[in-house]
Every structure is written in C-alpha cells, then in structure tokens.
Amino acid sequence: MDNNKTFFRTRTCGELRMEHVGEAVTLAGFLENFREVGATLGFAVLRDFYGTTQVVCESEELVKTFKTLNKESTVQVSGTVRERDSKNPKLPTGDIEVVPAKIEVLGRCRHNELPFPVNRSREADESQRLKFRYLDLRNPEVKDNIVLRCQVVSALRQAMTGHGFMEITTPILTASSPEGARDYLVPSRKHPGKFYALPQAPQQFKQLLMASGFDKYFQIAPCFRDEDARGDRSPGEFYQLDMEMAFAGQEDVFAVLEDVLPPIFAKYGKYGAASSAPFQRISFLDAMETYGSDKPDLRIRLKLQDATAVLAGCGFAPFEGQTVKAVCVPGFAATRKQIDKLCADVEVQAGQKVYWFRLDENGEIVGGIAKFLQECKGQVVEALGLQPNTFVGLTAGKKLTAQKTGGVLIKQLAPLCPGHFDKERYEFCWIVDFPMYEIGEESGELEFCHNPFSMPNGGAEILKKAAAGEVDPLSITAFQYDLVCNGVELSSGAVRNHDPEIMIEAFQLVRLGEEDVKAKFPAMYNAFTYGAPPHAGIAPGVDRMVMLLAGEDSIREIIPFPMNKNAQDLMMGAPGIVEQRQLDELNIMCTKTGDEV
CATH class of the missing domain: 2.40.50.140 (Nucleic acid-binding proteins)
Incomplete structure (x- = not known):
C-alpha cells in the first residue's frame, strides 16, 4: 500500500x-x-x-x-x-x-511579495524568519533540521526502551522549588494567591518514581526555565532525555549512554565518526587545569601548561604574584594582524587580556612580551618544551581566571590551527568529581555548587568532618558528572543522595536545617524516610544534541517554533496582553504592562 x-x-x-x-x-x-x-x-x-x-x-x-x-x-x-x-x-x-x-x-497565496524567498530564508533577518516561521519551515534546509530532530527522538526512544526503560510522563503543573533558575509561575483560579510552577526539570518526580519502586524511567521531558538565551540555550522551554535508574551508580548510567549515543551520532550526525565506549573520564580539577574549561572540546589537541614558576618573576607586571598559563602551538604561522585579532577576541569573550611571544626558527624569542623574557630565555624554552617556530599564548590572574581565559584562548586558536583541530568528528567525555560546595559570588558564603541532592564522595562521614572543622567543605567532591561533546555540555547528572540523614548533613553546611529541608522538599524527604533505593540519573539535552548533529551554531535552527532572544514568540504574539476578566478570575492585579509583541 x-x-x-x-x-x-x-x-x-x-x-x-x-x-x-x-x-x-x-x-x-x-x-x-x-x-x-x-x-x-x-x-x-x-x-x-x-x-x-x-x-x-x-x-x-x-x-x-x-x-x-x-x-x-x-x-x-x-x-x-x-x-x-x-x-x-x-x-x-x-x-x-x-x-x-x-x-x-x-x-491561493494572496500576497504578491513574500517576506523572503523561501529557498533563501536563512539569509533573511531572524525576526522575519520567526514571525513567518511557517514560510521559513517550507525551506528544505530548515525542514530537514526538524526531520532530523524527529528521527533522533525516535531513535532515542527505541534505544531506551531496548535497555529496559519505561517511558513515564511527569506533571507539568507542579510546585515551585529552588532549582537554580527562575520559575515560570501559573496562578491558581481555585486557590487565590497561590501559584503552580512549570517544572525546570522532572528531577524530584523521577527520584520519587525510584522511591515508588520503578526500576528504570525515561521520558523526552519538556523543561521550563525563565532564563536568558544563548547560542546553545533557548529561552522558555527545552527538551531533555530524562532518565533515572534504581539500585544503580555512576558507572551504570555511563554504560547506558555510552551504548545509546554513539550509534545515533554516527548515523545521524554531520560528522560520521563518534567516540566509542568507554568515553574519557576527566575530573573537574584536571579539566580546568588541562583545558581551562569544564566543557573541553577534545577535538582540539591544544592544552594549558603551567608557566607560573618560570614567568611570574620575569619582570612583566601583569604576571607578578599571579598564576600564569601558557598555550604552545608549534607551526602556528599567523601574521601580527591575526594575532592582534585573536587577542582582542579572547579579551571580549573572557574579559581578560592575552599576552604572547614566539620562538622563531632560529630559536630566538620575538614579538609580544619578548623583551621581558630575554634573560630567562633558556629556562622558558626548557620549562615549556618549546621547539623552533612555536607560538605561545599566555594568560594571567587568579588561578581560576587564568585557567578560564586559557580555555577561551584554546577555543579561539582551534579554527586557526587545522593541524591541531580534528573537526570532522564527535568526541565525548565525562567530567566527574565536581565540587560539592562553592563560595557564592553574591553571598560570600558556602553554597551548593550544583545539584544539592547529589551524594558526596565520603557520604555522611565526610560531611560530619566538615561540620566539625576537620575537613574544608570546598575540598568535598560529589558523585556529579557532566556529559560533554565537542565542547558543548549535553547534560548533568548525579548519583542521588537518597538517605535523609546524609541529606540533612549536606544542607546544614549551607545553613539549612532539617525543618528547612522538610519545608522546601516535603515529598522527596518524606518518601526517602520510607526507605529509598540508591539511584542515579542524567538528562542529556535533546535540543543541544540535535544542534550538534545538524552542525548548527544556533539552537533555534533545530526547534520547530522557537522564541527569539528576548523570549518572545513573534509569530503568535506571546507574551501578550490578556483581558481584565481573565485577571479578575485569577485574583491578579498588574502593576506594570509591557509593550505588545
């Protein structure tokens, strides 16, 4: 038929x-x-x-x-x-x-002139494309991205079902909870003054499913976060392959995704080659020290070297008393104009200056800050293992600042150094052992670094030692992990803290007691008091995954009806003004009215 x-x-x-x-x-x-x-x-x-x-x-x-x-x-x-x-x-x-x-x-099309030629819609202004998205989607290039998305989602579903996972949908209307981003709130008509929240992720529900006795759960889950747009993040809503496993740990989660993802990337990706299992494991501290990023692009064969010992005392003021990192690129034959642009681009992105010099073909240090290095030339060449005709980019500042700026430098250098950048492939890695705590930039006090429900390495004992002052809380790591592909964070996951006593210990270090935990997370806390299995999970972003597979730079190219950078739907006119009777039914009074879309 x-x-x-x-x-x-x-x-x-x-x-x-x-x-x-x-x-x-x-x-x-x-x-x-x-x-x-x-x-x-x-x-x-x-x-x-x-x-x-x-x-x-x-x-x-x-x-x-x-x-x-x-x-x-x-x-x-x-x-x-x-x-x-x-x-x-x-x-x-x-x-x-x-x-x-x-x-x-x-x-009949009743318009003599179209907003843009359909087959060249990608050349049009983005606001026009989004306003007339139904025309934009007629362009075969744009349509193909949506077809690819459908194929990938179908393949993910088949693979997860084949691994024994059950697809279970979780609520869209739920309670607001502190999960790191702003909630989208929905007023309740029947309960004046109270609000539902759209879920930032199904995190608590999937953990409650594990406590309910389900063994393997997944769904292609819609998530809602009121946050600003980026190239790899759409404002408003996004989708993730949400999964959780009972009686499982970190390696169990890794094994599933290492089996599910490579065939999909190899089959549907713009690049035909993808990492095979096992993916490289890199600790957070090692990733920052070696790549200057917790999202390293392993296709780039450039790494950071520590140059503090040999350069901090060279007489160059920006290096004095600072951590100095170096990126050495053999055979990088850039012009002075190209180097100046490279340094300017890094400064715009990282907010920090980049310095440089070159070891020329005669073994002489030239260019950039060369005049400060003449007396220690031999030590510099030996410490950095330099060969003639090598470019050296340098960053300085507090350790984390020098590392992050170096990471930006590596990514900016990659397209200029094809011999050090194998672009035509997908390289996965796991970033593991994230810090459990950090000092908040605004509060100046100890805060959770990522997911507060992660199991700390060392369990209750390490938390008690930290509470007693025997261990620095900042040294505690957690069973938290990120899946990274080509420098893009696909997802975060963790082995969950399923023990109420350990949970209380973890929250007490950030000045929250048992009553606070019960109040903020009543369902999960109570469920765990009835005996919960050890469980772990992760949630790779579907939108980012398809963006990588399609070879697109903007996530809006693989979403059927995306919002613009200001979280506006130009096609439907959302957000929009509603009638006063609707507000009256919800017991809402507006103090400000925004401009119509």
Missing part, C-alpha cells in the same frame, strides 16, 4: 523517476516557481514535503493559469510523466517532468 496515495495525490513531488515515464499521476504541492518561455510554453516547479518536480505547460490555457498564481500557492496537477530533454543531475527527479492535463488551485 502506498501511504502517500490520497484523494489529492497519487505520487509525491520527490519520488518520480525514469521507471514512472508514461504513468498518469496526480501531484499536489506549493508553487515554488514559474518561468514563462512563450504564450504556449512555461515551466513550473512544484514542491511538497518530499521534494520537487518540474511541470511543463504546453498550452496557452495552462500558462495563463500558472501566471495568475503567486508563488507558494498550493495546486493539484494531474498529468503524465515523461522523460526530460534537458536533464538536471542535481535533482533526484531531474530525469523526468510532468505534462499536466488539469490544474486545480487548492490554496
């Missing part, structure tokens, strides 16, 4: 080939273009979801019919397939054409 055969068409615009010559067909699609050659000859291009087909009009009546239509009108064409005289090898249907006997207009 041909699933495409309907009342409106017997074939699609992408399937006709030489073997169909002589066949009577009915096609339906959008009028992509019409070229009139004469009063009795014209060529139309009909496009549907599956492709395009050339339609040849050889009568004055048919030419007139197409001339009255604006581009993007939908039409039905009934006619006969024949071999083309001038074949187009670039098109799958380029060997044939359809000679119509009948044309029927199904949906």
Whole structure:
C-alpha cells in the first residue's frame, strides 16, 4: 500500500523517476516557481514535503493559469510523466517532468511579495524568519533540521526502551522549588494567591518514581526555565532525555549512554565518526587545569601548561604574584594582524587580556612580551618544551581566571590551527568529581555548587568532618558528572543522595536545617524516610544534541517554533496582553504592562 496515495495525490513531488515515464499521476504541492518561455510554453516547479518536480505547460490555457498564481500557492496537477530533454543531475527527479492535463488551485497565496524567498530564508533577518516561521519551515534546509530532530527522538526512544526503560510522563503543573533558575509561575483560579510552577526539570518526580519502586524511567521531558538565551540555550522551554535508574551508580548510567549515543551520532550526525565506549573520564580539577574549561572540546589537541614558576618573576607586571598559563602551538604561522585579532577576541569573550611571544626558527624569542623574557630565555624554552617556530599564548590572574581565559584562548586558536583541530568528528567525555560546595559570588558564603541532592564522595562521614572543622567543605567532591561533546555540555547528572540523614548533613553546611529541608522538599524527604533505593540519573539535552548533529551554531535552527532572544514568540504574539476578566478570575492585579509583541 502506498501511504502517500490520497484523494489529492497519487505520487509525491520527490519520488518520480525514469521507471514512472508514461504513468498518469496526480501531484499536489506549493508553487515554488514559474518561468514563462512563450504564450504556449512555461515551466513550473512544484514542491511538497518530499521534494520537487518540474511541470511543463504546453498550452496557452495552462500558462495563463500558472501566471495568475503567486508563488507558494498550493495546486493539484494531474498529468503524465515523461522523460526530460534537458536533464538536471542535481535533482533526484531531474530525469523526468510532468505534462499536466488539469490544474486545480487548492490554496491561493494572496500576497504578491513574500517576506523572503523561501529557498533563501536563512539569509533573511531572524525576526522575519520567526514571525513567518511557517514560510521559513517550507525551506528544505530548515525542514530537514526538524526531520532530523524527529528521527533522533525516535531513535532515542527505541534505544531506551531496548535497555529496559519505561517511558513515564511527569506533571507539568507542579510546585515551585529552588532549582537554580527562575520559575515560570501559573496562578491558581481555585486557590487565590497561590501559584503552580512549570517544572525546570522532572528531577524530584523521577527520584520519587525510584522511591515508588520503578526500576528504570525515561521520558523526552519538556523543561521550563525563565532564563536568558544563548547560542546553545533557548529561552522558555527545552527538551531533555530524562532518565533515572534504581539500585544503580555512576558507572551504570555511563554504560547506558555510552551504548545509546554513539550509534545515533554516527548515523545521524554531520560528522560520521563518534567516540566509542568507554568515553574519557576527566575530573573537574584536571579539566580546568588541562583545558581551562569544564566543557573541553577534545577535538582540539591544544592544552594549558603551567608557566607560573618560570614567568611570574620575569619582570612583566601583569604576571607578578599571579598564576600564569601558557598555550604552545608549534607551526602556528599567523601574521601580527591575526594575532592582534585573536587577542582582542579572547579579551571580549573572557574579559581578560592575552599576552604572547614566539620562538622563531632560529630559536630566538620575538614579538609580544619578548623583551621581558630575554634573560630567562633558556629556562622558558626548557620549562615549556618549546621547539623552533612555536607560538605561545599566555594568560594571567587568579588561578581560576587564568585557567578560564586559557580555555577561551584554546577555543579561539582551534579554527586557526587545522593541524591541531580534528573537526570532522564527535568526541565525548565525562567530567566527574565536581565540587560539592562553592563560595557564592553574591553571598560570600558556602553554597551548593550544583545539584544539592547529589551524594558526596565520603557520604555522611565526610560531611560530619566538615561540620566539625576537620575537613574544608570546598575540598568535598560529589558523585556529579557532566556529559560533554565537542565542547558543548549535553547534560548533568548525579548519583542521588537518597538517605535523609546524609541529606540533612549536606544542607546544614549551607545553613539549612532539617525543618528547612522538610519545608522546601516535603515529598522527596518524606518518601526517602520510607526507605529509598540508591539511584542515579542524567538528562542529556535533546535540543543541544540535535544542534550538534545538524552542525548548527544556533539552537533555534533545530526547534520547530522557537522564541527569539528576548523570549518572545513573534509569530503568535506571546507574551501578550490578556483581558481584565481573565485577571479578575485569577485574583491578579498588574502593576506594570509591557509593550505588545
């Protein structure tokens, strides 16, 4: 049975080939273009979801019919397939054409001018693309990203089901809880003054499922966070492959994703090569020290070296009393203009200056800060293991600042150094042993670094020692892990803290007692007092995954109906003004009214 055969068409615009010559067909699609050659000859291009087909009009009546239509009108064409005289090898249907006997207009485009040419919509202003997204999606390039998304989601579902996971949906309307980002709040009509919250993630629900006796859970979960947009983050909502396993630890989670993801990346990715299991494990501290980032791009074969001992006392003021990091690039033959631009780009992104010098082909230190290094040239060359014709980029500051600036430098250098950057592949790694606590930038006090429900390395004992002053809380690491691919954080996960006593110990270090935990997380705390299994999970971002697979730089390119950077839906006009009666029903009074979209 041909699933495409309907009342409106017997074939699609992408399937006709030489073997169909002589066949009577009915096609339906959008009028992509019409070229009139004469009063009795014209060529139309009909496009549907599956492709395009050339339609040849050889009568004055048919030419007139197409001339009255604006581009993007939908039409039905009934006619006969024949071999083309001038074949187009670039098109799958380029060997044939359809000679119509009948044309029927199904949906007339009433606009003489389109907001942008459909097949070149990606060149249009983004606000126009989002406002007329239904036209933008007609562009085969844009459509293909959405098709890819569907294929990837389907493959993920099959793989997870094949590993024994059950797909369970969790609530969208839930309670607000402190999870790191702003909640989207929903007022309750039946309970004046009270609010639901859209879930930032199904975190608590999936842990409660483990406490309920379910063994393996997953869902393609919608998550809602009121946060600003970035290239790899869409404002408002996003989707993740949310999963949790009972009676499981870190390696159990790793084993599942290391089996699920590589085949999908190899099959659907722009690059055909993907890491195989096991993925490289890198501790957080080692990642910062070696790559200057907890999201290292392992395709880049450049690393940080510590140059503090040899350069901090060289007489160059920005290095004095600071940590100094170096990135050494053999064979980097950039011009002074290119180096100046590189340093400027890093400073814009990192907010810190970059310094440099070069060891030339004669073994002399030249350029940049070279004059400060002449007296210690031998020590510098030996300490950094420099070979002639090597560029050295340098960062300085407090340790973390020098590391992070060095990480930005590495990523900016990569496109300029093809010999040190194997771009055409997907490289996965696990970042493990994240700090459990950190000093808050605003509060200046001890705070959770990531997920407060993670199990600390050392359990209750290490927390008690920290409370007693025997261990520095900042030295405590947790069973937290990130999955990183090509410098993009795909997900965070953790072995969960399923023991109420350990949970209380963990929260007490950040000045929250048992009553605070009960008040903030009542369901999870109470469930764990009834005996919960050890459990662990993770949630790779579907949007970011598809963005990587498609080779796109912006996450909006792989979302069917994305918001703009200001969290506005220009197509639907959201957020928008509502009627006063709606506010009255919800017992809400607006003190400010924003501009309409």
